[in-house]
Amino acid sequence: MAGKPLHAFWLFFPAAALWAALVVPLSMFAVLSGTGWPPGLIGAGHGHELVFGFALALIAGYTLGPQPWRILAPLFGLWLAARLSWLLAPDWLASQLLSPAFALLLARYVVPRFQAAKKWRNKVAGPLILALCLMALVYFLVRAGLPFPPASTLLHTAIIGLLLLMTFMGGRIIAPAVAGTLEKKGTPLEARVQPLIEGWLLAILPLAMVCILFTATEKLAGLLLLGASLLIIVRVARWKLWHCTDRPDLLVLALGYLWLAVGAAVTGVHLVTGHALLPALHLIAVGALGTLSCSVMLRLAWQRARRRFPPAWQVLAIAVLIALAGVCRYLAGPLPFSQPGLLWLAAGAWALTFSGVAVQLSLLYQRSVSRQPARNPVP
Template sequence: MRKQKPQAFWLFFPAASLLAAIAVPLSVWAVWSGTGWPAGLLGAGHGHELIFGFALALVAGYTLGPQPVSVLYPLLGLWLAARLSWILIPETLLAQLLGPAFALLLAWHVVPRFNAAKKWRNRMVGPLILLICLLTLVFWLSTALYSPLAAWLPGPLPLMHSAIAGLLLLMTFMGGRLIAPAVAGTLEKKGIPLEARVQPRIEGLLILILGCSIFLMAFPAANPITGSLFVLASGLLAIRTLRWKLWLCPERPDLLVLALGYSWLAIGAFVTGLALIQGTRPAAALHLITIGALGTLSASVMLRLAWQRSHRTPPPAGEVFSIAALIAIATISRFIAGPSPFGAPMLLWLSASCWALAYLWVTVRLLHLAKYSKKRRK
């Protein structure tokens, strides 16, 4: 009997959620303790890890599928080495090279999987993942003192903002492709036809608008234009979400929470757009995307996939609603803390604690479901 290849998500999803749970409170501790430890999470370091560590692990788990052990474990080992080296010894050449090495190797395995698509909207996923992976390399080059390109590249912070715009587009596309058929199938069982499914015209506009914003976000001089694109995208996201009629699916809490995550995309894009147009720092607004949208959608997708594979059922309402509520509290409290969050320590700790609790919950649940699934296969 041929041995079954292990699924990437059973490895990368728990690793990603554990990193998310640990990195955020440690980043707050690094400042408030006065020790500066761990050094890799000081300042924008936690953003680096959540974008180029956490988010890329999610991409790996969701897109790699079943892989030979000879591919999967070296990839996971490289990701883990990159995370530990960046968190503990970020100034070393080893730490700065391992992250881009993982990103490029991941792109090499993942991007060709999307080349077979016929429609241009479907083919954009591969190049978008490649772009996000390449931004890891560009980020390193922009910070490397010995790099001759450093003077010609945008700074690290604008590059991280570009990566967030890339994640916004990726979540817009992948979230829509996940929600639309699930809602349509649920409503069809009730005899309710859903005409607005993928909504290709809106999806195409969102790809073009947010695709331009990824490039423009790296150049602060273009902030008014970028902000206008974000506001326009937020309107399209809101329209797309409303046309799915998710209020007709009260028996599917997993879909309702996915809709909440998609709504965070619209809210985050709108508030970020306003901040860019007004010339104010977008740090607080961007957390509506990175905490609200990325947090809600990632936790929902991880649990949904794990429950479907292990129990062939959506996750229970109490679980998804509780996690979504924790992430919502984390999002709102971090946004209220403003662009200088250490001036509001109670709000910052509340945000970090709720985020950590949500992802510890997800980690424990994923490990339990993985163990159950393994026993079931035997």
């Protein structure tokens, strides 16, 4: 049994969910308690951990597939060492090196998996993941003295990068699932992946990432994000999700996709009008990333362990709690610690969601090892 490959999501998804549940309330405690502990979550530290810790663990779990322990063990050990060292001693050189080391090793195993595709749109996931992994290295170089870009701007760019990756991969998950559901009902779906819209998104969002790096082009970045938001809304509307009312798991996935549109639109408005960017970016990092990541984690785990969709109460709880967290964090504004009530409400809803997901994933893993793996998981 020990020599058999393990699906990477059984290892990385529970760890990512648990880390997400811990990081946000601990970052608030570090500031509001006056202790400054843990030091790695002060200031932009929690943003670093949610992008280069949580999000990269999600990517590892979703893209690595079944792997032998000789690959999974070093990867996971490096990820865990990076998280704990950053949490406790972020100024140590070893702590700063471990995150880019994990990111680059992850890219080494993941990026080549996407190069066999023939169409350029199908190959693009590899470069997108590589770009996010390289940002962990650039973040280290910025802390080491690289004059440009500022660390905060780099994190903002990384969040737009996550928006791009979620837009691409989310569409590739939702479109075939909706098409399969509608075909069973005798309702054909012609607009599936929608390559024209996808192509425009793959052109607009990378350009927005570049523009957001420079003050002189921030308004152009805002306009690009507004255009991307409109394209995402059109794409969702063409999926005919009103025919899927018996599939709450798909509806919540689509809700997460619409959070991408909301986050892109509000971020675009803030850039164009000169308002503070941080509250708007949390609509992407909390609303979209939270809803989509929890939905995908549970979907994969339920398929593998039980050959069925996640129960309605689980996905609906995710939708409500993450929406509460996203809205409260946005309303807390650019000076969030002046609104501790809203912040604690957002942090509590977020932590409750991800701790529940971590527990559910652990229970499903126990179920999966007690029976033969499903041969035909639900598409």
